[in-house]
Amino acid sequence: MAPPLSPGSFLDALRDEGLIVVEVGDWEHHNRNHKGPWGPVHGVVIHHTVTSGSARTVQICRDGHAALPGPLCHGVITKDGRVHLVGYGRANHAGLGDPDVLRAVIAEKAPPIDDEATADGNRHFYGFECENLGDGKDPWPAAQLLAIEKVSAALCRRHGWSVRSVIRHLDWQPGKIDPRGIDWLAMRERITARLGHTTPLPPVPTPSRPVVDLSRLIAAAKSDPAKSGTPVTYKGVATVETALVDEGLLAKAYSDGHYGTATKKAMSEWQEECGYRGRKPGQPADGVPGRDSLSRLGKKHGFTVTS
Structure with missing residues (x-):
């Protein structure tokens, strides 16, 4: 069982990893905790936003929209590599996902193909939205990829997790494709190296026809x-x-x-x-x-x- 870090410890973990962090408003108290519990936490989910423009992206992720109230994540990683904290606690980012994937993350094993959506991901995962159109063409700048690497390593380091606790939204919820355009195997290798681990990476499963x-x-x-x-x-x-x-x-x-x-x-x-x-x-x-x-x-x- 891993209780969530306090807001202060969460902020310290990111800064200690060398990240440039922007605190947006009352992020420490902006959450959806009235909708359900927050924690225990078991990992980190990386998303893309399907937006362009840093200011607009951060605002949407903080406030949400008519169909989905904010915050939509804990941090927004913009193309310049900055991490904008928009909420802390329960956030509308992961949604319902596969309980078998959750069990694999907890056990730090290779995740199975996600084919069910019944487990509460908003309770159990930290979430980071990355500014990108998600069309497979919008580039991922080096600064942004480095920030994703550092964010993932920072939380794994604080909780004693390995890279197996870092997943994509597409690994968690059927039908999702984010973060599209990232070489995920290369990213996992980067996170592993930053953590100083040498454990072989499990293979990424090949999705079957839905x-x-x-x-x-x-x-x-x-x-x-x-x-x-x-x-x-x-x-x-x-x-x-x-x-x-x-x-x-x-x-x-x-x-x-x-x-x-x-x-x-x-x-x-x-x-x-x-x-x-x-x-x-x-x-x-x-x-x-x-x-x-x-x-x-x-x-x-x-x-x-x-x-």
Whole structure:
């Protein structure tokens, strides 16, 4: 069991590693702790923001947006290598992920393929968002990569962890691709070297073709977070959202693994492209996935539909 570092110890750990740290407002007290526990912590998750411009990126990560309140991480690593602290405590960054991956991180073993989204990552991981468009073309400057290396090593050093406690968002939550464009094997080697460790790195698993369960996706689409407090979700939501983003129907900012209003509207538009309409004349498609429209989306974007 590893209790989270105090805000002061967290700040000291980063500075002791040689990082340039920018404290943003009341970051020490800005969190989502009213939504659930914070800790024990077991590792670090690295993300990309799908944004450009340091000031805008930091603001979004601190304040969040209509679909996802901030903070969206603990620190923002901008392209100049600075680490902007925007929150501390529970933050909306990791979301629900694979419990088998969590067990692997705790045991410091090679993570399995993430194919489930039921474990609370916001409770158990430090999160760092990195300023990058996430399109595979936006460059990762040397200063930013060095900061990612130092941030990861700093927290591993304080907790006595190895590089196996540092994962990507794509390792944790099905359907995620971040941080896209980083040579992760090279980054893990850099973190290992900084820590002075020589333990061989476990292989990174090769993802298989995603499978989306239609009945579980329908349940997620029909869930009402306003009543339950927690939206119904699972790995298939993120897979479908990624496809809708690629279709240009859903903004990347709303691709968060929860079948919210934006996702339902995007699915409605896809259904209409497939020739479907609402039950009444002039009424749009309802956005609750059906087998035909979902199968067409899967055929185009590389996932299989099952019931």
